[in-house]
Amino acid sequence: MKTVRERLEAATVDGKDVWTAGGADEAQIQALERSLEVRLPPSYRQFLASTGAMNLGGIEVAGIIDGDALDLSGGSAYGETMRARDDFALPPTLLVIQPDGDAPHYIDLASPDSSGEMAVVCFQLNTKSTRAVAQDFEHWLCEWVLPVDAPEA
Template sequence: MIDFHKLIEDASAAGQDVWAAGPASVTHIEALEAALNIQLPAAYRKFLQEVGALSINDSLVAGIIDGSPLLMEGSSLYGETLHSRDEQQLPADLFVLQPDENAPYCFSASTDGVLCYQVNTKSAKQIASSFEEWLRLFVFV
């Protein structure tokens, strides 16, 4: 499994602008899963427990902020997902990991990987086979 703290420490030491929300409790993670009716991938659950949510330079990883799993404001997996469903017609089986007005990165309830949802075509394509691979390819670069 990925060492989130080491990756964050290395990014900070390299001069990158890093913000982490802080750990989320198992109770908060379970509340998020219940509200969205999804079982989150194990690596993402670990990320939530250790980091909560993350921003490195301009790359955001949505999560749980301030112990509020159902927060509607930015950087919240819950809020970003509901916003994208309303504004971008995001399918009900996708959950926004990294918001974008044209192509948010998402989890799917039916696959293990990370998908890019193309708003203009209303289609999704897998871009990483796991949350960890996505972090290495798109966040910790």
């Protein structure tokens, strides 16, 4: 399987509009964890450290922007999560990773497996129900945001 970095490079080569926030340092990742009172899954922590946040052709992946884990602006995982909690009564066990109006996706902070990874779910705003869409953040990122069109050589 291609790595996230390889998939991002391929998207850039293919001419897709790619923006990344730049990696966040460990202190900022820990600040986000403290504010949410949770240990983030390893794959999302790695994404935050290497990429921060991203937008790929209009598909937003929320994270840490400008080295400020508690930024309340759009694109910030903290800001998007706080807004969804206020606007949609989002349960405190969900962290916004894709604030899409049609099908928002979240990390289910209450579902760690033995390695600390957590499922990604779609939270239906009108019914307040969740549906699992990926076993963890890395699989979600590779399947929903950075799919590979052609088989690997």
